[in-house]
Amino acid sequence: MLKKLFSFIFIDGDLKNDIKFLKTAPLFAGVSDRALAQIALLVFKKTALEGEIVFSPNQEAQVIYIVKSGAVQLAGGGKEKTIKAGGHFGEIAFIKDSKHNISAKALENSELYLIYRIKFEDLAESDGKTGFKIMKNFLNSLGAKFNNLEI
Amino acid sequence: MMNESAKTRIFIVAILFFLALCLFLYFARNILTPFLLAAFITYLLSPLVLRIQAAGFRRWVAVLAIALFVLIALTVLLLFLVPMLIREFSKLNIDFPYYYNFVYSHFEIIKSKLEEVAPIIQEQHIFDAAIAKIQSIVFAQTQKIPSYLVSFFGAFSMFILVPMLVFFMLIGGNKMFDTIVELVPSSSVETILSMLYEMDSSLGKYIRGQLIEASFVGIMSIIVLSIWNVNFALLIGVSAGFANLIPYVGPSFGLIFASIVALVQYQDIFVLVKIIPSFLIIQFLDNNLIQPLVVGRNVNLGPVSMIFAMLAAAQVFGFLGIFFAVPAAAIIKTIFLMLLQKYKKAVFY
Numbered sequence: 228m229l230k231k232l233f234s235f236i237f238i239d240g241d242l243k244n245d246i247k248f249l250k251t252a253p254l255f256a257g258v259s260d261r262a263l264a265q266i267a268l269l270v271f272k273k274t275a276l277e278g279e280i281v282f283s284p285n286q287e288a289q290v291i292y293i294v295k296s297g298a299v300q301l302a303g304g305g306k307e308k309t310i311k312a313g314g315h316f317g318e319i320a321f322i323k324d325s326k327h328n329i330s331a332k333a334l335e336n337s338e339l340y341l342i343y344r345i346k347f348e349d350l351a352e353s354d355g356k357t358g359f360k361i362m363k364n365f366l367n368s369l370g371a372k373f374n375n376l377e378i
Numbered sequence: 379m380m381n382e383s384a385k386t387r388i389f390i391v392a393i394l395f396f397l398a399l400c401l402f403l404y405f406a407r408n409i410l411t412p413f414l415l416a417a418f419i420t421y422l423l424s425p426l427v428l429r430i431q432a433a434g435f436r437r438w439v440a441v442l443a444i445a446l447f448v449l450i451a452l453t454v455l456l457l458f459l460v461p462m463l464i465r466e467f468s469k470l471n472i473d474f475p476y477y478y479n480f481v482y483s484h485f486e487i488i489k490s491k492l493e494e495v496a497p498i499i500q501e502q503h504i505f506d507a508a509i510a511k512i513q514s515i516v517f518a519q520t521q522k523i524p525s526y527l528v529s530f531f532g533a534f535s536m537f538i539l540v541p542m543l544v545f546f547m548l549i550g551g552n553k554m555f556d557t558i559v560e561l562v563p564s565s566s567v568e569t570i571l572s573m574l575y576e577m578d579s580s581l582g583k584y585i586r587g588q589l590i591e592a593s594f595v596g597i598m599s600i601i602v603l604s605i606w607n608v609n610f611a612l613l614i615g616v617s618a619g620f621a622n623l624i625p626y627v628g629p630s631f632g633l634i635f636a637s638i639v640a641l642v643q644y645q646d647i648f649v650l651v652k653i654i655p656s657f658l659i660i661q662f663l664d665n666n667l668i669q670p671l672v673v674g675r676n677v678n679l680g681p682v683s684m685i686f687a688m689l690a691a692a693q694v695f696g697f698l699g700i701f702f703a704v705p706a707a708a709i710i711k712t713i714f715l716m717l718l719q720k721y722k723k724a725v726f727y
Contacts, residue, residue, distance in 0.1 A: 239436040264432040271559040273567060281564045289568040320568075333564075341559065343571050345579065 242267055249340075252293055254315045254364050262357040265350055271341040275299070275333035281317075283330045288320040290341045297337025303329025318365055320344045386563050404694075411698055416543035418702075421585060427548055441548045445541075459612075466613040480642045485509070569716075577712045581705050587672035588623055594668050595622040595660060599632050602656040606649075608640045622664075624700055625684055629664075633657040679707055 245267035249255050255263060272295070275281055281292065281299060292299070293315045301308045301316055310316050319325045321344065351358025403410065423444055430440035489505045555574060562570050596619020603611035618632025636657065640649045679687070687707035691699030 237436060237439050238434050239431065242431070242434065261432065264434060265428075268428055268431055271556065271571070273559055273564065275564050279564050282568065283565060286565065287568060287572070289572045341567065341571070343575055345572075345575055 245270070248295060248313075249293070251313050252315060253313070253368065254291075254293065254318075254361060256364055257360050258357050262350075262354055265354070266342065266347075269342065269346045269350065271343070273339050273341055275337045275339055277333060277335050279333045281331040281333060281339070282327050284326075284328050286327050288317060288322075288325045288327050289344050290317055291315060291320050291344065291347065292317040292331075293340040293342070295338035295340055298334040299337055299339075300332050300334050301329050302332070309334065315368075318368070321347075321362075321365060389562055389566075392561060407695055410695070412539045413543060414698075414702055416540050416547055418585070419540070419544045420547040421582065422589070423544070423548060424551070427551070437551060438549055441545065444548070445545060462612055463616065466610050470610060470613065477638065477642050481638065573712065573716045576716075577709050580708055580712065583672075584705055584708060587669070590672050591664055591668055592619045592622045595619050595629070595632070595664055598660045598663070599636070599657070602660065603636060606640070606652050606656070608636060608653070609643050610639055614639065624688070625704060626681070629661055679704065679711065683707060683711075 242264060246260055246263045249258075249263045249267060250260075255266070258266075270293075275297070282288075284303065294310050294312050296312050298312075299310045299316065301310060316331060317327070319327065347361075348358075351361070426444055427437065427440045430443060431437055493505070558570065558574070559567060596615050598615075599618045600611050600615030603614055608614070614632060614636050617635065621628040621631035633654065637650055637653050640653050641647070643649075684704055684707070687703040688700050691703035691706065693699075695702070
């Protein structure tokens with residue numbers, strides 16, 4: 228009872244929920260709670276309204292998006308893909324000075340978590356282990372998109 | 379529910395509002411100092427808050443812990459350092475006429491020697507006029523120093539208002555950033571974020587770098603002057619550290635201050651053989667060891683724009699403006715470059 232009261236007063240519940248959510252995202256698989264807390268503190272939350280363009284081709288890529296709720300449609304190169312809660316897109320921002328070559332549109336009102344590239348790089352620099360884990364997850368998701376990576 | 383064009387419209391209104399706010403701030407500039415100071419301190423402390431927050435605590439817990447720590451540290455500082463400084467200050471007050479006479483008499487000797495060489499100086503009363511002018515400036519300015527300090531660091535703003543503002547700014551945290559991100563249209567959020575963070579990182583690096591450098595110069599000066607057994611080592615060191623925050627002119631301040639005191643104390647010009655190289659070595663170490671370590675001290679402002687910014691800020695905001703001039707100019711430059719890039723793109727496509 229006392230412990231519950233104590234944690235209610237001093238412990239940040241929203242942050243805990245954010246950590247719980249980030250844990251389910253494939254991009255952050257295997258990342259420690261403490262590192263996730265740091266990531267949760269540097270995300271920006273933004274609501275994209277139904278039909279709103281999140282980004283369009285040729286726009287500079289600076290942000291990695293994680294879908295908290297809702298759905299976002301990616302379209303480009305004759306292909307289409309829908310990202311649902313827990314998924315991420317815009318990872319091309321991990322590559323320096325890159326530009327988006329697809330467009331992203333919210334299919335319904337969607338809550339997005341935004342991670343700014345340079346902030347992430349700062350974190351990865353100070354906590355190499357976490358940085359490496361996230362980059363590995365990123366490479367895995369990237370690799371899954373190509374049929375043949377070795378040539 | 380908002381649609382996209384309504385969002386864009388609100389964004390434009392927000393920008394206009396921001397411009398109006400800037401204009402208002404210009405008119406209210408006299409009360410800005412405690413806020414700027416508080417923002418500056420908040421900026422320094424916020425990484426610490428984030429670190430404590432990352433352990434899972436609520437924000438106010440982190441802020442309270444820091445506030446308590448700072449309070450204790452300040453009390454210790456006040457108990458030990460301030461009495462020492464006050465002692466040196468009062469000693470300087472008593473000794474000041476002596477120092478003044480010393481400088482003045484030496485000036486007289488130089489004057490008579492020069493007048494022997496070039497009689498025209500005496501005929502035209504160039505020296506007397508110059509002395510009178512310098513005297514009036516020096517006396518007017520030194521008399522103003524206490525009132526400067528009082529007007530900027532009035533007891534209320536210094537000891538109550540600033541800590542209070544810092545506390546609330548820390549509690550509030552990044553709400554401003556969050557609001558901006560939520561408000562702008564999704565398609566421009568990446569640009570806005572990169573602009574905000576570019577300002578943030580160049581500013582943060584500059585401020586942290588400056589503080590590290592100032593403390594280095596201050597502490598080294600105190601050590602060196604203590605080794606050479608010069609009076610007022612603490613006072614000179616602390617003021618040299620503060621002066622170091624001002625680009626170009628600042629670093630020479632400690633040297634001049636220390637040289638005069640040492641000359642008077644030892645009545646011997648050879649004491650400068652110890653003082654001048656010591657300060658040059660401190661500056662050399664600062665420039666070649668500390669500055670490269672503290673990356674990003676360079677805010678990519680040319681010397682001319684830096685000097686212009688300092689003088690302009692001193693004109694508009696008064697004495698303290700000098701300290702805020704360079705970071706403010708860096709922010710303006712970042713925004714300007716960003717807009718320029720946008721404009722170029724708009725022209726090309």
